Amino acid sequence: MPSVDYTDPNYSGGSKLLYKGKSPTDVPFEDLNDGKIRTIQLVPDREVNVTVVADGFKPTSRSITLSEGKTEEMKVELEPK
């Protein structure tokens, strides 16, 4: 499973939050065990940046803003280094 950097500049507890595998994070992710992870407790209407990192691939970032209750599937295609 690639690791994911999750950045929310509006988060009062820090500027950068990190999900790596099963490590705990301030803003949690849940590993869905099917190659996907999901965010938990996102505040709506705030732009967040998601950076996916995997060995042998270039880090790839996406920005996204979601309104309340929306679910968005983000499939990130990584380029080899």
Place this chain on the structure above:
Amino acid sequence: MPGTRPEVKLRSSFRRLPARRQRLSNPLDNVAGQDRVHARRVGVDVAGVLVASEHNQHRPRAICQLHGDMDAAVPVQGSEWVGAVSHPPPVGDPIDRDPPRPRLRHCHPYDTDSAFQYRIQKGEPLQYARDFRLGTLDQDMKGLEIIRYAAPTIVISAVGKGGTAIKT
């Protein structure tokens, strides 16, 4: 002269309060979108009976619970939707102050499908944090405001070029 803390059975000391439901037109600061907004806002009055103290790192600590019915249409784990927990007081710890004052350390929402913003007092800007500090409770606390949103969710997956699976 310092005394010795007797064995104390910790207990939830806050009374359950009725919710005040309110529909907002624009609950988030700095939010332009107007096509959503079914946010729930509840003013929480916290009333407590002092059960333990936490004056410094060597002193006993309190367990306190906040209760509220946030939204009757969307119950969150029954009606217990947020709590404040610290560590129980060790038995036999010396105390030299009476009465003890509990400190509500971290207020933590339990519901993983919701997002929360809060302000401790009316007029303060809304803040976002997964838990937050309430300070020392030496009297009833009123005006804490917590806004709950249905959390948006990003489901993230990654593939290589052409949709090939990435093995790490």
